[in-house]
Amino acid sequence: MSEIAVIVLAAGQGTRMKSRRAKVLHEVCGVAMLEHVLQTAETLSPSRLAVVVGRDADEVQKRYADRAEFVLQAEQRGTGHAARVALAALPELSGDVLILYGDTPLLRPETIERMCAAKRERAADLLLLSAHAPTIPGILVRDAEGRLERIVESQDATPRELAIPERNTGVYLVSAKLLREGVESLAPHNAQGELYLTDVVGHAVRHGFRVETMLVEDAEECLGVNTRRELAAASRVLRRRIVERLMDEGVTFVDPDAVYIDAAVRIGRDSVIEPGVVITGRSRLGEGCHIKAGCVIEDSRIGNDVTIGPSAHLRPGNELASKVKVGNFVELKNSKLGEGTKAAHLGYIGDADVGAHVNFSCGAIVVNYDGYKKTRSTIGDHAFVGCNANLVSPVEIAPHAFIAAGSTITKSVPTDALAIARDRQRNIDGWVARKEGRAPARAPRPDAGAEAREMATVVQAEIAPATGRRRRRRPPPGRRR
C-alpha cells in the first residue's frame, strides 16, 4: 500500500454545543469523538497523523499528545485554510493524504479501506467519498457521462440540482501533490476570508486531474456532530451497531434499544443482557452470563455463567470467576471473586481478594477506606460473612472462617474460626407500653423485674435523644410516619 498521511480537521468552534469543552472531546458511547476518528485513522498505520486544532487546542492536544501531531489553526478561516495550515506544517508530505473530521465519529475503517482500494484501482488523483444524504449541502453534479462535474452548495442550487441525493461528505483521499496545489489555489469565498476545501475538487476537475467518487453504503457513517442533538443521534447509531454485532455473535438482548455498551466491550455467546444495562470500557463477559436489569459494569472481567443484578454496580477493576452470583444493590470495586462466590444482596466489596464459594451476606462490607488511606483485604475459600458485618481492611479472613452477623472485624480470623464482635441481646419487657403510656400487653416475667429496671437505665441513656428532650408520647395504633 502506498504511503498515506491523515489530516484530521478538528478546529471547528462548536459553539452550538454550548459547552466549555472542546467539541471533539464530547463522547459517543463512552469514547471522545476525536478518539473514534483517531482509532479509525490508526487502522491505516499512517505515515503522519496530524490534527488541526483551534479553540480549546490545549485541552485536545494534552489528551492526545502521544497519538498525533497537532497543528494550530489560529484563525477560523474554513476547511481549506485548515488544510493549508496543516500542509504548511508537513512540508515533506508525499504519497496520499486522507482528510477526516474530528466531529464525524462514525466513519468505519472498512469504508476507508474501500476508499484506498478504489483510488488505486481507478488510478484517481482524488477520491471523494459521497453519500445519499440530502441534508448535506454539497451536491454532486455530474456530466452526461456520469463524471463529477462540480459541487454546488444547496443554497446556490437549482431545483433540479437540489433533487440530486448524492452529496459530498468532505472526506477525501487525495495525492499530496494535488492537495498542496489545490489549497494554494483557493480564493476566499466571503468577507471573512474563508477558504473551502471543496474548491480543491473544482480545481482538480478544471485542471484535468482524475477525480473519482465512491458512495458510502451507509450514509449514517458521515453524520457530523454540531449540536447535542446530533451527538445523541450519533450515539444512537453507534450503540445500535455495537449491539447488532453482539447479537450476531450470539448474545441475547431483551431490548436492544435499551442497553448502553461501549465499543470495546466483549461478551460471550448465550449471555443475556436485560434492559437498562450499561457496560463500559474494556469489560469482558464470558458465555452464558445473565446481566439483569439496571446493572452498570465498568471495566471488569467476568467469567462464564455469572449472574449479576438486577441493579448491581461493578466499578472498574473487578475479576469474577465463573458461576459467581452478584445480586441486587451490590457494589464491587477492584476486587477478585473466586468461582461460585455469592454476594447476593446489598453490600460492598472494595479492594478485596475473595476466594471461591464464599458467601457474602446482605449488608456486609469490606471497609477499604478508613478516612486516611485505602487498603486491601483477603477472604478465603468457603468463608461465610454474616449480615451487616464490617471487615475493616486490611484484614485476613482465612478459609472456612465464619463471621457472625453484625460484627465489625478488625483482626484476622483463622481457618474454621467463628469471629464475633457484638453485644448480647437483652429484652426489656414492657418498654414500649411504658414509652407509650399504656399498660404493657404482657406483664414482665416476675424474675425479670430487676434486670428490666437495670437495663431501663442503660437503655434510656442510649435511646433517649442526646438533647435531653422528651419524646412525644402517643398511642400506638400504627406508628404512622
Added chain:
Amino acid sequence: MSEIAVIVLAAGQGTRMKSRRAKVLHEVCGVAMLEHVLQTAETLSPSRLAVVVGRDADEVQKRYADRAEFVLQAEQRGTGHAARVALAALPELSGDVLILYGDTPLLRPETIERMCAAKRERAADLLLLSAHAPTIPGILVRDAEGRLERIVESQDATPRELAIPERNTGVYLVSAKLLREGVESLAPHNAQGELYLTDVVGHAVRHGFRVETMLVEDAEECLGVNTRRELAAASRVLRRRIVERLMDEGVTFVDPDAVYIDAAVRIGRDSVIEPGVVITGRSRLGEGCHIKAGCVIEDSRIGNDVTIGPSAHLRPGNELASKVKVGNFVELKNSKLGEGTKAAHLGYIGDADVGAHVNFSCGAIVVNYDGYKKTRSTIGDHAFVGCNANLVSPVEIAPHAFIAAGSTITKSVPTDALAIARDRQRNIDGWVARKEGRAPARAPRPDAGAEAREMATVVQAEIAPATGRRRRRRPPPGRRR
C-alpha cells in the same frame, strides 16, 4: 391587549380511561393535564378563568380552587352545552373568550399568543385553530376564495372532503358577544340532545361574522387524550420537547428517549444525564454535573460538578453544594450536603445537615425516625462516619469527629473525638469445624482453650436458633444455598 377570558372544557366523562380518577387529573410528565392547560391559560393573565367540570367535579375543583372558578355541567350534553353553561355563569363577560380543553395538554403558550395576534391583525370575530391532523373528524371545507365555508364531520364527508388534511382543533378565540349569540342558537344534534360548539362556527359564517383560521405548525400540540394510550403518546411528545430544549441549552443526554424530566426542571450546561434517569418537580442542577444511569432526583437543588449515581435516589428537599459525590444505592431526603462531601455507597441520609468534606461511608444511616417522630441531625465539616454506623437523630456530630464502623451513635460527638459503640472482636477457634462435625483445620492456640470454651457458651446462645432446634450438620463443601 384586549381583555380575554378563558373557558376550559373539562367535563368529559373519560370512560375510556377506565379510571376512578377524573380524566383531566391524569398526569403528563409529572403534571396533571388540567394543570398544563391552566398554566398555558395563565400566561394570558385572563380576566376570568373558568373550568367546566362534570363527573368528578369535586376532586378537580378541590385541587384547583385557588386557580380558577368552576362551573358545573350537570348533564353531559356536549361541548356547546358546556359553553352555554359557562356563559350563563359568567353573565358579565365581554372582550374575547378563549376556549381550551382539559384533555389537550400540549398546546403551547406561544401558539395562543399567535392566535391573539392573528385575531387582532385580521380583525376576526372568531379565530379557529386548525391543524393538519387527519385523525381529527372536523374537516375544514373552504370556498373558492379559500375562506372557511363550513366544518364537516368525517362521518358525513364526501371522499373529496375526507382528503382535506386541515381539521378543526376545537380551540377558538372568539368575541364574547358572538360566542353568546352562537351558543344560544345551537340546536340539538341527536336524541341525547347534545349541542356542539362547532356549530357556533357555522352560525358565525352564516351570519356574516368574520371567521378566520390559523394553522398550528406542530399538530401534536392538539393531541387530545381519551385513553391511556393517548396519555402515553402525549407524555412522549412533552418529554421530547423538554429534552430537546435542554440539549439546545447545552446538556448532554446519552439517550434522549430514555430520560424522564419534568417540565419545570432546570439543568446547567455541560451536565451529562445518563439513561433511565428521572428528575421531577422543580429540581435545579448546576453545570458540569454527571447523573449516572438509573437515578431518581425529586425536587432537589444541586450545585455544580456534582456526581450522582448510578442508582441513587434523592427524595424531595435536598440541597447539594458543588462537588458533592453521591454514589450507588444511596438515598437522600430533605438534607443538606456541603461542598465536596461524599456519600458514595449504600446508605441513607434523612433530615440531616451535613457539612463540607464529610465522608459518609457505606451502609451508614442517619436514623431520622424512631417509630414516633422524625428529628434532624447535624454532621460537621470533615467528619468521618464509618461503615454501617447509625447516627440516631437528634444527634450532633462535630467537625473532624470520627465515627467508628459498626457504631450506633445516640449521643453527640465533640470535635476531633472518636466515637465508638461496638463490642470487641473474639475469634472462637475451630467453631466451624465443630459445627460441621469435622476436625478443625487448625488447632486452637494452647492458651486459647479456656477462652474458647467460655465464649462457645456465650456464642452458642447467640448463634443457636431461639427455638432450641438443632441445626442440621452437613459437610462444608461449598455452603451452597
Added chain:
Amino acid sequence: MSEIAVIVLAAGQGTRMKSRRAKVLHEVCGVAMLEHVLQTAETLSPSRLAVVVGRDADEVQKRYADRAEFVLQAEQRGTGHAARVALAALPELSGDVLILYGDTPLLRPETIERMCAAKRERAADLLLLSAHAPTIPGILVRDAEGRLERIVESQDATPRELAIPERNTGVYLVSAKLLREGVESLAPHNAQGELYLTDVVGHAVRHGFRVETMLVEDAEECLGVNTRRELAAASRVLRRRIVERLMDEGVTFVDPDAVYIDAAVRIGRDSVIEPGVVITGRSRLGEGCHIKAGCVIEDSRIGNDVTIGPSAHLRPGNELASKVKVGNFVELKNSKLGEGTKAAHLGYIGDADVGAHVNFSCGAIVVNYDGYKKTRSTIGDHAFVGCNANLVSPVEIAPHAFIAAGSTITKSVPTDALAIARDRQRNIDGWVARKEGRAPARAPRPDAGAEAREMATVVQAEIAPATGRRRRRRPPPGRRR
C-alpha cells in the same frame, strides 16, 4: 368443532442463533418460544399435540414431556420431511391437522380460531394462512378468479410475482387425509433431498382439493425467529401487545416502550408503572399501585394501593397486602407483608411473615440463611425494627416489639418489649487530632482523661490494622480519597 391435531415443527437447527441452546427454548417476554406456541395450540384442546424435534431433542423433550408428544426428525430434510415423520408417528390421525412452528411465537389463538371457522365455512380441505409480508419468500400467485394457483419462491419469481405482497406463512389447517396424501407425494428439491411442506399445497391444487387462504390481519403474528435480532424483534412486538392490553384495561405507563412485563402478569386499573420496570411470571398487582422507576417484581402478589420503589426488587413468592410501602433498594423474597407495613429504605426481608403496620427501618435485614440452611421468621403487627438491625432467623418478634437500631437479634422478643443488642457509645476526645499529629481542636474534659486513656488502649487494638503497620499520618484538610 371437528377434531383437530396440532403438529409443531421445531426441529430447525437454529445455527444463526449461535447458541448452545435449542432455538425454540429461547425466550420472548420471559417465556420460551415453544411455550408460546404450545399455549396457543392448547387453546384448541387438540386431540394430539406433537412436536417434531431434531437437534437438542433431549433438552426440549425433557422440558415439555407432559405437555406434548415428541417425534424425532433425525435428519434435517425440510418441513415436508418433518411432517412426514410426524404423520408416521401418528398413524391413526383423522379430522384436521394444524401445522405450527416452534419459532413463530407471536401467532394469536384468535387467528387460529378464525382459521378453524374459515375452513369450516368455506368447506376447505386445506386452509393456508397468508400475510402481507414481503420478506417471506413464498409468493401466493392467484388465477384470474382470484383462486390460489401456486406458490412461487421469491428466488424463482418473475418481477411481477415479486410485487405480490401476499405470502405463505406456512401455517396450514388441513384435513389429515390430504396432508398424509400430500406429504407422501413430495419429491426432493435438491441434492440434500429436502422435502418442502409448501408442495403439499401444489399437490392439493393439482388434484382438485379445495384450497382456501386466509389473510392474517397483523403480519407480525407470523414473524419467524432465526437470529437474535429477530428474537429481539419478536420480544418488542409481544411487549407492545401486552402493554397495550394493560393500557386498555386502565393501567398507566409513563413510557410504554420502557417496561418489560410478562404475558401472564395482571395489573389492576389506575396503577401507574414507571419506566424501567420489569414484572415477570404470574405476578398480580392490585388497583391504584404505583411502581416506580427501575423496580423488578418477580412472581409476587400485590394488593391495592401499594407503592414500590424506585429500584426495589421483589424476588419470587411475596404477598403484599394493601397499602404496603416498599422503598428504594429494598429486596423482598418469599415473604408476606401485612397491610400498611413499610420497608422504605435499603434492606432485605427474606422468608419472613411480617404483620400489619410494621416499620422495617433502613438497613434492617431478616437473616434467613446461616450458611447451612434457610429458616423463616415472624414479625408481629406494629413491630418496629430499627436501622441496620439483623433478625437472625428463625426468630419471633411479637407485636408492638421494638428492635433498637444496630442490634443483632437471635432470640425472640415478646410483645411490647424493647430488644437491644449493642454496646454503649464511648467518645474518645482528641483521638482524631492525635491520630493526625496535631493539637486537638477541643481539650478533653478534665475528668475524661482516665477514661480516654483506657479506651485508647481498647480502641487502638480495634482500629489499628491487624498487621501492626502504622497508618500514614497526614494533615486533615478534607480526607480526600
